[in-house]
Amino acid sequence: MKARKFSVQAHFFCGLMGEAIYALVRAQRLRQESLCMQRDGDNTQTPAALLSDAGLFARHAFLLACNALENSAYTILANSGNLSSSLAEDIDRLSTLNKFEVFALSHGKTIDRGDDRYAKLKQVIKCRNDFVHPKGLSVQIHSDPEKAEARLSGGREYPVAFDFIEVDQVASMIGDILRFVAWVVFDVCGFSPSEGAKLINGKIKWWIIDFHDAQNLWKYDLRSLGNFEDIKVTTIERIAPPNRRPASQRRVRTVRKGDGR
Numbered sequence: 001m002k003a004r005k006f007s008v009q010a011h012f013f014c015g016l017m018g019e020a021i022y023a024l025v026r027a028q029r030l031r032q033e034s035l036c037m038q039r040d041g042d043n044t045q046t047p048a049a050l051l052s053d054a055g056l057f058a059r060h061a062f063l064l065a066c067n068a069l070e071n072s073a074y075t076i077l078a079n080s081g082n083l084s085s086s087l088a089e090d091i092d093r094l095s096t097l098n099k100f101e102v103f104a105l106s107h108g109k110t111i112d113r114g115d116d117r118y119a120k121l122k123q124v125i126k127c128r129n130d131f132v133h134p135k136g137l138s139v140q141i142h143s144d145p146e147k148a149e150a151r152l153s154g155g156r157e158y159p160v161a162f163d164f165i166e167v168d169q170v171a172s173m174i175g176d177i178l179r180f181v182a183w184v185v186f187d188v189c190g191f192s193p194s195e196g197a198k199l200i201n202g203k204i205k206w207w208i209i210d211f212h213d214a215q216n217l218w219k220y221d222l223r224s225l226g227n228f229e230d231i232k233v234t235t236i237e238r239i240a241p242p243n244r245r246p247a248s249q250r251r252v253r254t255v256r257k258g259d260g261r
Contacts, residue, residue: 080107
């Protein structure tokens with residue numbers, strides 16, 4: 001019997017960013033649990049192990065969020081109109097920020113390079129480039145409390161090495177990505193929530209409960225992840241306490257309004 005084949009969309013913004021936020025929320029919970037154990041006088045290796053795991057999730061979150069940013073920069077242009085293969089190839093050679101600027105220009109708008117959102121995204125991209133093209137360097141570690149040196153820019157601390165990236169730094173940079181994408185699509189170019197979300201994500205609608213957690217923790221601008229007024233959460237199953245729940249054990253079932261199930 002011949003196997004059937006089908007295709008699904010891959011590398012979509014809300015999916016990549018969703019996994020990034022999922023990992024970031026877990027990093028935050030692991031860090032909080034580690035700090036609580038230290039305050040309670042736990043002298044075992046457990047707090048250090050939890051903190052190490054938090055760093056792993058934070059690094060994963062940052063790289064996925066940067067992938068989501070790269071994806072959105074190309075996708076909004078591709079979804080704005082039919083691109084020939086040669087034009088798509090030329091556009092793909094542009095820098096991420098230039099792609100957003102071309103998108104704005106194609107809709108008769110310009111991006112203000114002096115805006116704080118533009119400046120902060122430049123710093124995020126600089127970190128991403130430094131981390132994926134690493135060079136040997138030494139990092140100073142400050143004690144009491146233990147903390148790696150950071151690079152200051154615009155009143156914000158940025159990590160100098162991927163190995164020592166901190167949860168708070170990742171949370172800020174993911175927030176900067178979300179804020180920039182939403183600003184360009186919805187505020188600068190004036191797209192409605194549904195039109196803008198379709199430009200960014202195509203026909204994909206994907207929502208996880210961690211988006212609400214992230215919004216509560218960091219006040220993220222989630223407009224770029226889609227308009228989900230036609231989706232409601234009917235079941236949220238928590239299998240273990242939040243700070244101990246394995247990554248695969250949180251499930252949300254969604255149905256569309258009007259579906260009688």
